[in-house]
Each structure stands twice: as C-alpha cells, then as structure tokens.
Amino acid sequence: MPAITARDLRKSYSGRTVVDGIDLDVEEGEIFALLGPNGAGKTTTVEMLTGVRHRDSGRIDVLGLDPDHDGEKLAHLVGVQLQDSQLPDKLRVEEAIALFSSFYRDPIDGDTLLERLHLSEHRRRPFGKLSGGQQQRLAIALALVGRPRVAVLDELTTGLDPKARRETWGLISGLRDDGVTVVLVTHFMEEAEHLADRLALFENGRIVAVDTPAGLIASRTDGRQEIRFRLDGDAVAELEGLRRLPGVQTVALQGPTVVVTGTGDVILAVTAHIAREGLTARDLRVHQATLDDAVLTTGSNQ
Numbered sequence: 034m035p036a037i038t039a040r041d042l043r044k045s046y047s048g049r050t051v052v053d054g055i056d057l058d059v060e061e062g063e064i065f066a067l068l069g070p071n072g073a074g075k076t077t078t079v080e081m082l083t084g085v086r087h088r089d090s091g092r093i094d095v096l097g098l099d100p101d102h103d104g105e106k107l108a109h110l111v112g113v114q115l116q117d118s119q120l121p122d123k124l125r126v127e128e129a130i131a132l133f134s135s136f137y138r139d140p141i142d143g144d145t146l147l148e149r150l151h152l153s154e155h156r157r158r159p160f161g162k163l164s165g166g167q168q169q170r171l172a173i174a175l176a177l178v179g180r181p182r183v184a185v186l187d188e189l190t191t192g193l194d195p196k197a198r199r200e201t202w203g204l205i206s207g208l209r210d211d212g213v214t215v216v217l218v219t220h221f222m223e224e225a226e227h228l229a230d231r232l233a234l235f236e237n238g239r240i241v242a243v244d245t246p247a248g249l250i251a252s253r254t255d256g257r258q259e260i261r262f263r264l265d266g267d268a269v270a271e272l273e274g275l276r277r278l279p280g281v282q283t284v285a286l287q288g289p290t291v292v293v294t295g296t297g298d299v300i301l302a303v304t305a306h307i308a309r310e311g312l313t314a315r316d317l318r319v320h321q322a323t324l325d326d327a328v329l330t331t332g333s334n335q
C-alpha cells in the first residue's frame with residue numbers, strides 16, 4: 034500500500050512552472066530517493082508533500098491525510114529534515130532535542146538519539162557553534178525524534194564527512210528495518226545506489242523515470258561495462274581478435290592500455306580470450322556502469 038500518493042502535482046513561482054504535473058507513489062516501508070539536477074523541482078515537491086509549501090493543484094495523500102488540510106495530524110506522523118532548517122543560534126543541542134520531543138506523544142529517548150548521531154559530547158553546545166556536519170546531524174535527529182512513520186530527508190548527508198555519511202546510511206537503513214517509509218532527496222549517486230529501493234529521476238519539474246537503482250542503470254546504460262588492461266607484447270596485433278568477441282562494442286588503445294567496452298558476458302569473454310591466447314594482462318580493471326553514468330545520460334542542468 035502506498036504511504037504517499039501524488040497526482041498531477043503542480044507548482045509555479047511568479048508564472049514559472051517548477052513542478053509540472055508529477056505523479057508519485059511511495060510504498061510503505063521503502064526508501065525512495067528523488068534525484069535530478071539543481072532546480073529540477075525536488076525540494077519544492079517534498080515541501081508540498083510535507084505541507085511546508087502549498088500546491089497550486091493536484092492531489093496528495095500521505096498516510097490517508099492531505100498535507101494542506103491535515104497538517105497538524107500529519108506533523109505527528111511525518112519527520113522532516115528540510116534544506117536550510119535553521120534553529121536559533123543560542124539553542125543548545127539538548128534543548129533542541131527536548132523542545133522537539135515535547136511536540137510528540139512517544140518521542141525516542143533523547144540520549145539514545147544523540148548517541149546514535151554522535152552528538153552526545155556536543156549536547157551543551159549552542160546550534161550556532163556547531164560545525165556544518167554537526168548541524169546536519171542535529172537536523173536528522175530532530176526529524177526522527179517523534180518516531181515518524183514517514184521520514185522526509187532533503188540532502189541528508191550534504192556537509193558530512195565520508196565516515197559520518199556512512200554512519201548516517203546505517204541509521205537510515207535501520208529506519209527501513211523498523212518499517213519507516215523514507216523519502217530522500219540526494220545529489221550523491223552512491224548514496225542513492227546504496228540506500229534507495231526505488232528512485233524518481235527529476236528533470237525540469239517532471240519525473241522522467243521511476244525505477245530501482247539497478248533497473249535505471251540497466252535501462253539507461255544498456256548494462257555497459259568497460260575493461261582496461263595492459264598486454265605484454267604487441268597489443269595492436271590483439272585488437273582485432275578482441276573486437277570479434279561476443280558482447281564487445283568497442284576496442285581501443287589509450288597509450289599502452291587496451292580499453293574494451295561491451296555488454297552482457299563481455300568480461301568473461303575477454304578474460305577467457307586472454308587465457309586462451311596465452312596473453313598476460315596487467316593492471317586489469319573493470320568499470321561497471323553506475324547510477325552516476327545512468328543519471329548523466331539525461332543531462333540538462335538549469
């Protein structure tokens with residue numbers, strides 16, 4: 034059953050359409066990522082889903098409620114971490130947690146939450162004195178303190194160092210294990226590939242694809258793979274033999290490195306050929322198409 038449904042969602046600013054007829058179904062308990070270039074309409078969409086911004090037209094159903102009309106009820110069910118969520122500079126971390134806890138009937142224990150987000154040692158520090166990454170972690174904590182059934186996280190790990198990012202991913206996976214539905218806006222393809230069950234690709238206010246990460250990679254890159262290696266001896270003499278292998282699309286020489294691209298079982302075909310011909314391949318590297326490759330094929334930055 035969908036936790037979130039949107040139909041023909043539209044929003045314009047001063048006559049400029051930024052969300053242009055979006056349909057969306059986010060299933061209960063899944064992690065759903067919104068991807069796409071700057072200005073594609075992702076934040077405006079999640080703001081409308083959470084009632085932070087009113088839609089011009091269209092329908093939205095979040096856990097059976099309409100964010101434009103049932104905002105108060107939804108606030109107990111939906112945790113939101115939006116971009117630029119600012120708190121007063123002087124508010125201490127522990128005060129912010131206590132304040133937000135007071136909004137909810139059954140909040141998560143504040144100490145546990147601070148521990149999980151590595152904020153315990155900063156609990157007495159005012160918001161204005163936290164680093165960007167610490168502010169980000171506090172924003173995540175505040176989104177989760179009310180045990181939401183739906184968590185909406187906009188640019189979840191922007192500003193976090195790689196270790197903190199990985200730890201946050203663990204936290205988000207844990208939410209899914211608890212049955213929480215997570216909507217994630219991200220620019221990090223690795224993050225979407227790692228976390229998302231499905232994703233929607235935004236372009237110019239529209240959704241141009243909804244798929245699993247693997248499905249999107251397969252459909253947009255034909256499952257293209259690239260194999261690079263150096264051959265002992267005369268590499269030029271071997272190129273023709275490589276070109277004839279099943280699944281091979283291109284074979285080229287970049288300096289001393291042979292670069293083969295192809296699909297299907299091309300890796301197996303190339304490595305078997307190398308072994309059969311008694312060749313020695315050095316520094317062999319395989320690059321499988323990633324979500325980055327898939328998303329970049331859509332292009333269009335504003």
Ligand SMILES: Nc1ncnc2c1ncn2[C@@H]1O[C@H](COP(=O)(O)OP(=O)(O)OP(=O)(O)O)[C@@H](O)[C@H]1O
Nearest residue numbers: 046047051069070071072073074075076077078235
């Ligand atoms: N309050 C506003 N008034 C006028 N224009 C706005 C407002 N908020 C957003 N926009 C414009 O709407 C468009 C969509 O913005 P939005 O923030 O939804 O995109 P986004 O996909 O989230 O981009 P990003 O990845 O940069 O966060 C942009 O061109 C933006 O400048």
